[in-house]
Amino acid sequence: MELFTPEFGLVFWMFIAFLGLFFILAKFAWPFIIKSMDERADLIDKGVAYAQEAKTKLDTAKAEADKLIAEARGQQADILRDAAKMRNQIIEDAHAEAAVEAKKVAEAAQLSIEQAQKESAKQLKQEAGEIALQIAEKVLRTNINNDAAQQELVQRYLSEVETKN
C-alpha cells in the first residue's frame, strides 16, 4: 500500500512546481501561442475563402467575356451581312442610274442630231432657193441677149452651184 499513499512532501513540491509552471506559462506563453495559432487559422481560412471568391469571380468574368465575344461575333456577322447587302444595293442603284443617264444622253443626242438635220435641211433649202434665185436672175439677164449664151450661162451657174456645195 506504500505506493498508494501520497507523500505529503512530494504533494507540496508538486503543488509548487505545477502552480509555478501554470502561472508562468499562462501569463507569458500560452495566450500568445493560442493567439498566434488562431490568427494563422484565421489567415488560412480567409485565404481559402478569398481564393474561392476569386475563383467564382474569375469564372463569372470568363462567362461574361465569352458572352461578350459571342455577341460581338453575332454583331460582326450582322454588320458584314448588312454591308454586303448595302454594297449590292449601291451597285444596283448605280447601274440603274447609269442606265437612266445613258438613255437621257442618247435621247439628247438624238434630239440634237434631228435638230441639226432639220437646220441643215432648212439651210439647204434656203441656199438652194437663193441659188435658184441667182440663177433665175442671171438667166433673166442673159436671156435678153441670146439663147446660146443663155444656155452656157445656165450651165456655168449650175456647175458653180455644184462646186459650191
Place this chain on the structure above:
Amino acid sequence: MKKVIAALIALVVIALMAWGYADAAKHSEGGDPKMPEVKEIIFEHLGDSYGWEVPFSHTKRIPLPIIVLGNDGSWHLFSSARITGGETFEGFKIARGGDHNNKIVETVNGQEVRPKLDFSFTKNACGIFISAIVVCLIVFGLKRHYKRKGLKAPRGGMGLVELIVDFVYGDTIKPIMGAEAPKYGPYLLTVFFFILTMNLMGLIVIFPGGANLTGNIAVTLVLALCTFLITNFTGTKHYWKEILWPDVPVALKCPVPLMPIIELLGIFTKPIALMIRLFANMMSGHMVVLVFMLLIFIFSALFNVAAGGGTTVLSLALSLFMLLLDTLVSFIQAYVFTILSTMFISMAHVHEE
C-alpha cells in the same frame, strides 16, 4: 547515412536503457546467482528516494537536500549524501525494511518513527522541477518562434510541438469548450505538456530522467485536485442544480435523496478516477519493464547463469517493446487526462437550455 547513425544512436540508447534496468536488477544480487528480492527491487524503483542514482554505480547518489521537521519540533536541513550510505545524521536515517522502508526516520524511544513533516527535495521532487523546466523551454521555444517568424509554420522540432498544441487545443479543447477555450486552454495545455514530459522523462533511465513521476500518486493527486477545484469552483448554478436536484422522478430524490447522493459522489469519483488512471497506467508500465529485466536474474537463479543469459535476449526484446508501448501510453494518458479534464470543466459550465 543519417538513418544508419540514427539507428546506431537508438541502439545505444536502448542498450543503455536495458543495461540500466539490468544493472539495477543486479544491484541486490551480489556475486553468485541467487534469487533476487523481486518485490523489494521493484518497489524501490517505483518509489521515491532521497538521492538520485548515478549510472553504473550501486552506491553513488546525486545528493539532494533533506528538509525535515523532527519530532522534537526543530527543523533540519542537510544533504542526502550524509545518510544515503546508511549512516545516521542528526538522529535521522533511511529505514531499511519495516513500516517505513526507504523513508527517512527518526529513532524516538527506541522506535523508528517518521519525522513530523518531511519536505525533503527528493528524487521525484527534483524530477518534477526538471520536467517543469523542460516544459518551459519547449513552450517558450514555440512562443519565440511565433515572435520571430510571425505566422510562418515552424519546421523541425517546433513543428512537432505546434502539431501537438494544435491537436490538443485546436482539435480537442476548442470543440469541447467553444468560447471558453481561451480561458481554460492555458491550464489544460499546461496539464497536458507537464504530464507528457513527466511521462517521457520517467522512461529515460538515467539522470535527468528515471524518476517514476506520474507513476507516483502524489503527483497525479495534485493534478486531479486542480481539475477538481476548477470544476467545482467555476461550476454554474445549473451544474449544482443538476447535482442537488437532478431531472429524475421525485421519488428518487425525496424523501431519500438517492440521486443527489450519487451525483455528489460523482463529483469526487471523477477526479479520483483521473488520479488513479494516470498513476496506474504509468506505474504498471514501469513495473512490467522491471519484471522483464528481473526475469534474467530469476532464471539464472532458478537454473544457471546460461539460462539467465539466454533469457536476456527475450527480456531485452520484451522490455524494448514495453518501453515503446510506454512511449505511446505516455502520449495517450497525457491526452486522456487533458480531454477528461476538459470535459469535466465544460460539463460544469452548462447553462439551462
